Amino acid sequence: xxxxxxxxxxxxxxxxxxxxxxxxxxxxxxxxxxxxxxxxxxxxxxxxxxxxxxxxxxxxxxxxxxxxxxxxxxxxxxxxxxxxxxxxxxxxxxxxxxxxxxxxxxxxxxxxxxxxxxxxxxxxxxxxxxxxxxxxxxxxxxxxxxxxxxxxxxxxxxxxxxxxxxxxxxxxxxxxxxxxxxxxxxxxxxxxxxxxxxxxxxxxxxxxxxxxxxxxxxxxxxxxxxxxxxxxxxxxxxxxxxxxxxxxxxxxxxxxxxxxxxxxxxxxxxxxxxxxxxxxxxxxxxxxxxxxxxxxxxxxxxxxxxxxxxx
Amino acid sequence: xxxxxxxxxxxxxxxxxxxxxxxxxxxxxxxxxxxxxxxxxxxxxxxxxxxxxxxxxxxxxxxxxxxxxxxxxxxxxxxxxxxxxxxxxxxxxxxxxxxxxxxxxxxxxxxxxxxxxxxxxxxxxxxxxxxxxxxxxxxxxxxxxxxxxxxxxxxxxxxxxxxxxxxxxxxxxxxxxxxxxxxxxxxxxxxxxxxxxxxxxxxxxxxxxxxxxxxxxxxxxxxxxxxxxxxxxxxxxxxxxxxxxxxxxxxxxxxxxxxxxxxxxxxxxxxxxxxxxx
Numbered sequence: 044x045x046x047x048x049x050x051x052x053x054x055x056x057x058x059x060x061x062x063x064x065x066x067x068x069x070x071x072x073x074x075x076x077x078x079x080x081x082x083x084x085x086x087x088x089x090x091x092x093x094x095x096x097x098x099x100x101x102x103x104x105x106x107x108x109x110x111x112x113x114x115x116x117x118x119x120x121x122x123x124x125x126x127x128x129x130x131x132x133x134x135x136x137x138x139x140x141x142x143x144x145x146x147x148x149x150x151x152x153x154x155x156x157x158x159x160x161x162x163x164x165x166x167x168x169x170x171x172x173x174x175x176x177x178x179x180x181x182x183x184x185x186x187x188x189x190x191x192x193x194x195x196x197x198x199x200x201x202x203x204x205x206x207x208x209x210x211x212x213x214x215x216x217x218x219x220x221x222x223x224x225x226x227x228x229x230x231x232x233x234x235x236x237x238x239x240x241x242x243x244x245x246x247x248x249x250x251x252x253x254x255x256x257x258x259x260x261x262x263x264x265x266x267x268x269x270x271x272x273x274x275x276x277x278x279x280x281x282x283x284x285x286x287x288x289x290x291x292x293x294x295x296x297x298x299x300x301x302x303x304x305x306x307x308x309x310x311x312x313x314x315x316x317x318x319x320x321x322x323x324x325x326x327x328x329x330x331x332x333x334x335x336x337x338x339x340x341x342x343x344x345x346x347x348x349x350x351x352x353x354x
Numbered sequence: 355x356x357x358x359x360x361x362x363x364x365x366x367x368x369x370x371x372x373x374x375x376x377x378x379x380x381x382x383x384x385x386x387x388x389x390x391x392x393x394x395x396x397x398x399x400x401x402x403x404x405x406x407x408x409x410x411x412x413x414x415x416x417x418x419x420x421x422x423x424x425x426x427x428x429x430x431x432x433x434x435x436x437x438x439x440x441x442x443x444x445x446x447x448x449x450x451x452x453x454x455x456x457x458x459x460x461x462x463x464x465x466x467x468x469x470x471x472x473x474x475x476x477x478x479x480x481x482x483x484x485x486x487x488x489x490x491x492x493x494x495x496x497x498x499x500x501x502x503x504x505x506x507x508x509x510x511x512x513x514x515x516x517x518x519x520x521x522x523x524x525x526x527x528x529x530x531x532x533x534x535x536x537x538x539x540x541x542x543x544x545x546x547x548x549x550x551x552x553x554x555x556x557x558x559x560x561x562x563x564x565x566x567x568x569x570x571x572x573x574x575x576x577x578x579x580x581x582x583x584x585x586x587x588x589x590x591x592x593x594x595x596x597x598x599x600x601x602x603x604x605x606x607x608x609x610x611x612x613x614x615x616x617x618x619x620x621x622x623x624x625x626x627x628x629x630x631x632x
Contacts (some may be wrong), residue, residue, distance in 0.1 A: 200562075202582035203591045207600060208608050212561030212581035219535040220567055239519075239528060240562040240581065247532045261519045261528040261559070266586075271441035271521065284439055285524035295436065297525050344536040348497050350529040351490030352436040 091283035094291075098264060098282050100256035101235050105310035107317065108167075109136055109151030109194045109234070115317035117142055117149060123180055129209070132173030133164040134201070135245075137180040142192065143325045148184040150177045150245050151194030154235070167236075168201040171214035174244050178221045185225050188336075190328055193231035193245040198263060200241030215244040222247035223344055226336025230327040232302060232320060233257040234309075237287075249343050250327040251297070253289040254320070255304040259297065260287035296350065300327075381405050397617045406554065406574050406617055411463045411480035414513060418476065418621055419467035426465040428498050433460060433491040437524050445522040448484065456483045460491045461516065464499040466506070469621065472628040475503035477512040481555070486516035488560055489523040493530030496564055500537040500546075509547040509631060511624060514565045518558025527559070534564035542567075547631045549624060552579050552602070552611070570627055572615045573602035579610070 100106070113120055117140035125131040136153045139146060154167035184191045200211055222229060222245070231248035237259035253259060262270075264278035267285060292298045302323040309316035331339065380387045384403040388396070397417065398407040415424055432449075439445040453459060461483040467476050477499045479486045496512070503510040519527035541548055550568030552561075554577035561581055565571075573579060580600035588595060598604045605611050615623045 200581065202587050204587060204593045204595060204599065207580050207582060207587065208604070210608065210610050212558075212579075213566040213610055215531075215562040215581065216535060216564070216566035219532050219563065220539055223532070223536045223539040240531060240559060243528055243531050244562075247535065259525055259528075261523075261525060262521055267521055281441075284437065284441060285521065286437055287525065292525055295524075295526055297529055344540060347529070347532040347536045348540075350533050351493050351526055352434045352523075353490040353494050354432045354434050 091279070094282050094286060094288050095279050097256050097258055097288040098278075100308040100310070101258040103308060103310045106235055107309050107313045108156075108196060109149075109153045111313055112194060112234070112317050112320060113138075113140065113149065113151075115314065116321040117147075123176075123183075126172045126175035127179060128172070128175060130170065130172040132170050132176060134167050134169040134197070135173030135177060137176050139180075139183075139189070142321070142328070145328070146187075146189050147192050147328075148180050148189045149192045149194070150180060151234075152197040152241075152245075154196060165201050167197045168199060169197065169241060169244075170201050170203075170206045171209040171211050174200075174214040174218040177245055178218055181221050181225060184227050188227055190228040190230070190331070191222075191225065191248070192324060193229070193248060195231060195233045195237045195242045195246050195259075196235035197238050197241045198236050199238035200244070212240075215240045218244040219247045223347070224340070226340050228328055228331035228334075228339060229343070230324055230331070232324065233259050233289075233298075234320070238263060247343070247347060249331050249339055249346075250299045252300045252302050252323055252327070253292055253298050254302045254309060254316075255289055256308050257289055258287035259289075259292050260285060295352070378407075381407075399617050404575065404616065406576055408481055408515070408554065409617070410482065411458065411478040411513075414478050415463065415465075415467070415476060418469055418478075418511070418624070420469065420471065423468040424465050424476070425467070426463060427502060428464055428495050429459060431460060431491050431494055431498075433489050433520075433523070435522075436490075436526060437522070439522040439524070441522070448522070452483045456480065458483050460495065461486045461488070462492045462495045464495045464502070466502065466508075469511070469628060470625040472625070472632065473506065473508045474628065475499050475506070475508055475510045477510065479513060479515045479553075479560075481515040481517075481553075484520065486514075486560075487518060487520035487527070488516055488530050488534075488563075489520035489527050490530065492520075493533045496534045497537040500541045503546050503548075504541060504544045507544075507546065509549060509628060510541060511549050511551070512564065512568070513551045513553055514556040514560050515553040516556060516558075516560040516565075518560060531559055531563040535567065538564050538567045547627075549627055551615075551620060551624075552577055554578055555580075555583075557581065557583055566610075569631075570612050571610075572613045572620070572623065573605065573611050574620075575602060575614050575616055577602045579605045 120140040122138040152167045155161035155164040229248035230250045231246040232252040264282040265275045267281040268277035269275040289301045305312040305315040381400040383405040386402040398409045462479045464477045548568045550571045552573040
């Protein structure tokens with residue numbers, strides 16, 4: 044690519060970006076200036092290096108996880124365990140709680156902080172039982188009209204023998220199908236790694252947000268490199284090629300908004316990251332709450348059925 | 355005795371090395387070899403051991419559909435390259451090559467047909483087009499097949515053969531999962547039945563979306579049906595894999611399929627279902 048091609052490419056992207064009716068979720072009081080700055084930086088910086096920085100920050104070991112956010116902005120948290128069939132999957136946490144005064148159902152991946160917890164929670168990679176648990180709490184949400192909040196943070200669904208035998212593919216498909224049937228407001232936010240089927244299984248939502256340094260991708264950079272470059276060491280090149288960062292996902296119409304993070308990344312200030320995320324989630328819920336359930340469902344399906352670029 | 359021993363080594367001096375790549379018409383399971391017309395007449399099933407060779411989409415449509423009944427839809431839908439994706443070669447080049455080599459515009463064909471007089475909508479995937487991978491074009495074709503089935507009030511028969519989502523389209527290929535799932539949900543709401551035939555292989559993104567949502571799901575014998583394939587499971591977890599890991603037979607045992615139906619009996623099986631749902 045010549046320099047001129049690159050410039051043209053960048054200009055095309057920017058014009059696409061400025062047409063978007065966004066950024067929802069970051070449009071919160073006192074944030075306008077920050078947002079401007081953030082946009083300036085994003086505009087100036089769509090390099091391969093920036094993409095890779097997102098990959099690193101999304102996987103940062105100190106990055107806040109689902110339970111860190113629950114502790115900071117969900118009141119009266121009641122965790123619900125088990126899929127009522129076989130197991131309780133620690134990689135996917137579900138529960139009831141109160142957000143800004145309304146009862147919500149929350150579903151989120153949980154990676155684990157120390158070695159023991161990471162092993163117990165399979166590094167946030169859920170078994171079919173995890174998605175079974177998610178579907179069970181979605182049913183509760185539907186029955187009682189509670190909005191569903193999903194916090195996505197997984198390298199992918201668990202790739203093991205038992206997971207396959209218990210029907211990993213079918214579980215991911217049915218979890219998406221359940222989300223496509225709900226008539227309650229649904230909001231998802233990718234808060235770290237949005238890895239493939241394991242992520243989208245709980246992210247078929249009316250509003251899908253991404254934190255500034257989160258990634259959302261069809262395969263891990265290492266997996267992609269191993270297949271297409273036949274060398275997992277080429278992960279950086281792979282990430283640059285398939286562009287899993289928030290800005291590119293926004294440009295491609297895959298997400299509805301980007302949620303700002305504290306300067307330097309969410310890991311540097313959990314409280315501030317939680318404040319920004321909470322504000323974005325509440326704003327989305329307020330936008331959705333007046334729409335009748337049938338209409339929410341119709342629009343949700345139309346949104347996802349319109350995704351893709353083809354000739 | 356020793357002078358009576360025959361030196362069998364001599365006979366094997368010019369035998370081909372064991373790992374040599376086999377001819378596509380040679381059965382990988384039992385080594386039987388067939389002429390093209392023999393394979394075609396046998397629906398690409400080994401007459402000796404029952405191994406199912408891959409079947410091209412057009413051939414399957416010719417066989418399922420009543421003669422002359424198939425009318426292709428959305429034949430002009432093509433993939434684009436929204437990411438300017440470049441690995442070892444540009445995605446655009448891979449697409450052009452796939453089209454040249456397969457004679458297909460994409461990895462799936464959709465259209466209207468009748469099967470034994472029953473009107474249906476057909477979606478048939480072709481593994482030879484970039485591993486049957488699902489990008490925006492395949493997702494769109496599936497979505498349109500659902501709409502066509504709903505508009506005409508006829509069942510959807512889908513035949514899957516796919517390695518999963520098409521990485522070269524990045525996140526947009528992942529979005530084809532919810533896209534096709536939402537299309538199936540619209541189909542369900544319209545009370546239109548969907549029958550799925552899983553051919554080898556049906557894995558990853560396609561298994562984790564529309565393929566798993568059929569009202570009735572059958573598979574071909576020996577087909578690999580897995581979200582994560584055996585090689586990756588082995589590499590990531592170092593677990594010992596059961597003999598038939600991920601194969602249709604294991605999936606049936608664990609309750610993920612309604613039946614395994616050998617290819618020669620599939621058409622009759624579909625006709626029976628079409629009669630029951632008519």
